[in-house]
Amino acid sequence: MRHQDINSLIEYAKRFLVASPKLLTTPYPRSRKFDCSSFTQHVYGKHGIKLPRKVRDQAKQGIEVDKTDLKKGDLLFFYVPERFPTNDIPGHVGIYIGEGTMIHCLPSPKRVLISDLNTPHKKKTFLFAKRVILPNDISIYEQHRAFNDFWRL
Template sequence: MSLQKAKRIIKNGKEFLGTPYVFGAESGRTDRFDCSSFVQYVYGAHGIILPRTSRQQYLIGKSVPLTSVRRGDLLFFTTPKRARYKGIHKIGHVAIFIGNNSILHTSRVEKKVAIASLEPYWRKKLIGARRVVDTPL
């Protein structure tokens, strides 16, 4: 992903800081988001069309080793509800990596669009990363 495109995506996402989290928020709404509708909206505003759910989004783009994650990559997490499942069904959350060990996302934890540290809470739940910009979809 080009650094400039990542910066634009992150800047756009930050414009929604404080927007309420609502599980199952509809695609296209900007007055409330869940994790995947937020990611879908922000990337869509930059011409990157993503599916609606975090599990579907995990199938898009290129897998990235966690040691090679760059700004703008998508990070995928399990949640207490999903932890007992296997494979893709284990995924219950998606966020945008913004650098400095931080993510931009919305979740039940923060209850709004927020910037969060990966440490310690999210790091323990991290299960994968995908690069969806500059890769064939």
């Protein structure tokens, strides 16, 4: 995906800042509402990149990148205290938009917002980042699927 296309993806995501979606797990096209992973799935899907529905499944996609090497469009994964038995299971996802910020959907206050990654809470709960956008417009998800399909022959 070219730089201008990544910026287009981010601008598309920002269009939802004025909306106030409620936390709901029904897919966006039917409900017109988001949770964090349906938001990332919808935004990337509109730009030709298929992501699974759930945070934990999205976390299995792409290649891990160091947080010092983040690029616009990288997915950021966080644990949610007390959601799972351990704090190493991702429970929240957002999109890195540059300059130490991310766009994501929170269940409370039930809206899409931009957040600073340098807050104590974000630093504490950050788990890892994944890059699912490649320069040649093929998502890593599609590459893995093609690879797996090849070996099933």
